[in-house]
Amino acid sequence: MTVPTRREPVRLLLVDDHPMFLEGLRLVLSAEADLEVVGEAVTGDQAVTAALDLQPDVVVMDLHLPGLRGTDATRQIVATSPHIGVLVLTMFDDDDSVFAAMRAGARGYLLKGAAHAQVVRGILAVADGEVIFGPSVARHMQRFFEAPPVPSVFPGLTPREHEVLDLVARGRSNTDIARSLGVSGKTVRNHVSNLFAKLQVADRAQAIVRARSVGLGVDEQG
Incomplete structure (x- = not known):
């Protein structure tokens, strides 16, 4: 045995x-x-x-x-x-x-x-x-x-850029976004800069307006 x-x-x-x-x-x-x-x-x-x-x-x-x-x-x-x-x-x-x-x-x-x-x-x-x-x-x-996938309304964005944009639209700071995604602050800053260029906006406020106009970030901000 x-x-x-x-x-x-x-x-x-x-x-x-x-x-x-x-x-x-x-x-x-x-x-x-x-x-x-x-x-x-x-x-x-x-x-x-x-x-x-x-x-x-x-x-x-x-x-x-x-x-x-x-x-x-x-x-x-x-x-x-x-x-x-x-x-x-x-x-x-x-x-x-x-x-x-x-x-x-x-x-x-x-x-x-x-x-x-x-x-x-x-x-x-x-x-x-x-x-x-x-x-x-x-x-x-x-x-x-269980949540249904959300189609990107900005097809020029990568999935991660879309995720960052949604968090920007929620009013999150770069530091908060970095903590949420588990990445460095520099990485978030690069993503945000790319977002501004792809969305053809001059600053964060304009990016938020663009994002919320298509429904991003509205669930936390009302």
Whole structure:
């Protein structure tokens, strides 16, 4: 009779800037036989460095971090070590945070307050290459995919430029747009400049007028 081989513990890097939460998370996860906490970080920059040095199987990542944001840290970790899975564990339950994290390369997204068993299950799933969402986050994804595609009324725009224009029409600043899309401020500025040229407008106000005249951005601005 063949005895099943026990899996090696999943090596974890925990990232959170709240010491008490980080300590509690370490204690409960360290008690799991299938998990091994190999490092901790309290900033995004520390997380990137620790991930590169320790090469954990999974990074449990908060999004709101001092310095480098969790989405940016996730992007850098995945870019340098694509075999590392990132599981977001955060308080933020909005569309912008969810989709920015997924664009950055996170494989899972759970909310703080999730049951201990759910967090463990999420870590193991991400370690096995699966994608995992908490129930409320799954609803965000469901609404996104159920929404009918919006045909571009400006066919000369790329899909990303159309997305940026819609956010401009909602009154979002370049900084807010960069955070929502998980890109740099410079990238957003380039997109906005391209929009002005393609729409043949002189400034942001004229772009907003053009966009709202065809229905973009009106759902938040009324």
